[in-house]
Amino acid sequence: MNVGSRLAWRNLWRHSRRTWLTVGAMIFCNVLLVFMISLQLGSYGMMIDNSLGPFTGHAQIQHKDYLDDGKMRQSVPAAAALAQQVRGDIGLESVSARAVGFALASSEERSFGVQISGVQAAYEPLVSTLPGLVAQGRYLSESDNDAIVIGRVLATNLRATLGDEITFLGSGRDGSFAAGVATVVGIVDSGIDDLDRAMAHVPLGWFQEVFAMGDHGHQIVIRFADIDAVTPGLAALAPQLDLGDELVLLDWDALLPGLRQAITSDMASAWMMYGVLVLLVAFSVLNTQLMSVLERTREFGVMLALGMKPSRIARLVGMETLMMAALGLSIGVLGGAAVVAYLSVAGFHFPGMEEMASQFNLPDRIYPEVSALGLLWGPLTVFVMSVFAALYPALRIFRLRPVPAMRAV
Amino acid sequence: MSSIRCNDLCKTFEQGGETIVGLDHVSLSIEEGEFVCLSGPSGSGKTTLLNAMGGLDTPDSGRIQVGDAVLTDLSRGQLADMRLQNVGFVFQAYNLVPVLSARENVEFVMQVQGVDARQRSQRVQEVLAEVGLEGLESRLPAELSGGQQQRVAVARAIASKPKLVLADEPTANLDTRSAAQLMGLFVSLNQRGITFVIATHDSRVMGYARRLVKLQDGRMISDEAQEPTAMVV
Numbered sequence: 001m002n003v004g005s006r007l008a009w010r011n012l013w014r015h016s017r018r019t020w021l022t023v024g025a026m027i028f029c030n031v032l033l034v035f036m037i038s039l040q041l042g043s044y045g046m047m048i049d050n051s052l053g054p055f056t057g058h059a060q061i062q063h064k065d066y067l068d069d070g071k072m073r074q075s076v077p078a079a080a081a082l083a084q085q086v087r088g089d090i091g092l093e094s095v096s097a098r099a100v101g102f103a104l105a106s107s108e109e110r111s112f113g114v115q116i117s118g119v120q121a122a123y124e125p126l127v128s129t130l131p132g133l134v135a136q137g138r139y140l141s142e143s144d145n146d147a148i149v150i151g152r153v154l155a156t157n158l159r160a161t162l163g164d165e166i167t168f169l170g171s172g173r174d175g176s177f178a179a180g181v182a183t184v185v186g187i188v189d190s191g192i193d194d195l196d197r198a199m200a201h202v203p204l205g206w207f208q209e210v211f212a213m214g215d216h217g218h219q220i221v222i223r224f225a226d227i228d229a230v231t232p233g234l235a236a237l238a239p240q241l242d243l244g245d246e247l248v249l250l251d252w253d254a255l256l257p258g259l260r261q262a263i264t265s266d267m268a269s270a271w272m273m274y275g276v277l278v279l280l281v282a283f284s285v286l287n288t289q290l291m292s293v294l295e296r297t298r299e300f301g302v303m304l305a306l307g308m309k310p311s312r313i314a315r316l317v318g319m320e321t322l323m324m325a326a327l328g329l330s331i332g333v334l335g336g337a338a339v340v341a342y343l344s345v346a347g348f349h350f351p352g353m354e355e356m357a358s359q360f361n362l363p364d365r366i367y368p369e370v371s372a373l374g375l376l377w378g379p380l381t382v383f384v385m386s387v388f389a390a391l392y393p394a395l396r397i398f399r400l401r402p403v404p405a406m407r408a409v
Numbered sequence: 410m411s412s413i414r415c416n417d418l419c420k421t422f423e424q425g426g427e428t429i430v431g432l433d434h435v436s437l438s439i440e441e442g443e444f445v446c447l448s449g450p451s452g453s454g455k456t457t458l459l460n461a462m463g464g465l466d467t468p469d470s471g472r473i474q475v476g477d478a479v480l481t482d483l484s485r486g487q488l489a490d491m492r493l494q495n496v497g498f499v500f501q502a503y504n505l506v507p508v509l510s511a512r513e514n515v516e517f518v519m520q521v522q523g524v525d526a527r528q529r530s531q532r533v534q535e536v537l538a539e540v541g542l543e544g545l546e547s548r549l550p551a552e553l554s555g556g557q558q559q560r561v562a563v564a565r566a567i568a569s570k571p572k573l574v575l576a577d578e579p580t581a582n583l584d585t586r587s588a589a590q591l592m593g594l595f596v597s598l599n600q601r602g603i604t605f606v607i608a609t610h611d612s613r614v615m616g617y618a619r620r621l622v623k624l625q626d627g628r629m630i631s632d633e634a635q636e637p638t639a640m641v642v
């Protein structure tokens with residue numbers, strides 16, 4: 001060790017309690033930041049997954065007016081063929097064509113308005129989470145014709161059980177009267193009432209027949225490996241597609257604009273709080289280092305008198321701060337990582353979370369995300385700000401004159 | 410190289426609205442290789458004069474030249490370099506770095522100078538032996554007696570082989586035997602060409618000097634050559 005770092009290290013432990021208090025503040029702040037940021041990232045991830053998973057997917061091809069208007073005639077021609085083409089283009093099976101309409105669903109006893117989706121039985125499970133949540137019976141298969149899978153709440157409302165027939169009345173794409181009868185083969189329980197109330201999946205072919213769609217659909221739903229693959233995936237896909245004037249390729253942000261907004265505004269308020277936290281720690285470092293510089297005036301006076309340059313002494317103070325900050329960083333990251341690793345398995349719950357949870361289709365337990373960003377962002381900021389905070393005490397050294405400094409008590 | 414020319418130095422201090430005279434028109438020339446004692450009562454300006462000669466403090470007026478360098482014209486950074494390279498200081502209150510051991514305190518100046526580690530440790534061993542501190546190398550200043558700390562301070566001042574040693578009451582805390590030993594060391598270093606200026610009111614120390622300068626109230630009241638009366642042991 002050179003004279004600088006040796007001096008710095010020993011100086012730190014001259015007042016070990018004070019040093020530990022400062023390092024402790026850093027550690028506390030770092031653990032808290034790691035926990036909060038990981039939790040935040042985890043909840044965003046879940047928010048996105050849970051919002052997009054049941055229905056929206058990561059991207060869709062639609063008629064250009066369908067998103068705003070949602071009329072039946074704003075449809076995608078040759079939907080199944082287009083879906084097949086996209087599968088080839090992106091090299092993923094998880095592309096499914098869908099047609100969506102509204103109809104009056106009637107069982108023997110009751111009638112309800114429902115949203116009914118015509119889906120590709122083979123591909124729908126690859127783009128949506130709902131087919132995996134069948135609680136009774138089974139999901140649609142490719143050989144089904146007039147079969148239907150409905151949500152648990154809808155089933156209760158209609159007092160329908162497996163094997164019951166449900167009649168649909170609505171209007172077709174051309175405005176004609178549409179009617180069909182399908183047999184319940186499965187009931188889905190997603191745990192989210194709003195979803196279970198609206199869900200009704202029938203085979204795409206049957207839907208097209210009943211609603212006079214021809215080979216049209218309304219959405220080509222695309223799901224990538226994960227959310228980070230969406231942007232590059234779409235960038236690669238877009239030039240290969242010839243969508244003409246009528247069709248558009250929309251990503252999840254365009255499909256569900258509220259989602260990113262909710263995340264952004266939540267982030268903004270959180271960053272603010274983190275900023276205050278980091279500032280508090282920086283002030284505690286400033287205070288500690290200022291005190292430690294002031295009480296060593298005499299000693300620094302001697303060093304100056306012996307011919308050491310103020311810049312070298314200032315570097316010494318900088319190095320002390322760096323060492324403290326490095327301690328705070330390493331212990332803080334380790335501690336934070338331990339907490340987050342545990343909670344990423346056990347989950348985290350706090351009171352009042354249900355409201356937000358239901359709003360974004362979240363379960364009431366959040367699993368923090370273990371990621372480099374979550375682990376390092378906070379502690380690195382604390383590190384940088386701490387070193388920055390020591391600037392003022394270090395600069396004071398340039399004002400010292402050897403003789404008066406040596407006379408100081 | 411290490412001759413000192415002080416010309417008409419004046420220095421006052423302000424304290425609580427009062428003006429205190431530190432140096433009052435002091436002119437003094439010291440040639441390379443001299444062994445000079447500054448004496449005078451407490452508050453007479455000994456430390457103030459040493460500080461000025463060592464480039465630690467600048468006088469209000471007058472001119473100081475050490476070797477070829479006119480200290481009163483140098484910047485603070487240049488003064489620091491001059492001190493680092495040429496001057497060994499023994500401060501009145503030994504002023505050791507409390508977190509460094511005796512060895513490390515002695516090493517300090519050489520380390521700042523950038524002397525390599527092997528050469529340093531060899532030199533430190535040598536110097537600590539010369540001041541009679543073998544075996545105490547790894548003690549912290551707080552674990553040493555006043556006299557021992559003083560000797561560490563002396564070792565620190567001479568370790569880097571400066572051309573000029575400015576010592577402020579170097580024997581204040583030493584018993585007669587240690588004081589005599591230390592002065593013996595100074596005399597032998599002086600014989601190798603190092604210039605010594607020692608501020609003291611210890612008559613034992615004045616006995617080693619070939620020249621005695623007396624100060625009072627910041628003025629030089631006498632400057633006399635003398636035959637050393639003390640015998641080097």
Ligand SMILES: Nc1ncnc2c1ncn2[C@@H]1O[C@H](COP(=O)(O)OP(=O)(O)OP(=O)(O)O)[C@@H](O)[C@H]1O
Binds near residue numbers: 422458
């Ligand atoms: N920084 C200062 N502020 C105020 N007064 C000072 C300062 N430094 C020195 N003095 C005053 O200047 C005068 C000379 O002081 P100096 O320290 O040179 O005396 P000295 O001869 O070394 O005394 P001693 O033998 O007690 O060390 C004294 O009256 C002292 O009080």
Ligand SMILES: [Mg+2]
Binds near residue numbers: 455577
């Ligand atoms: Mg003095």
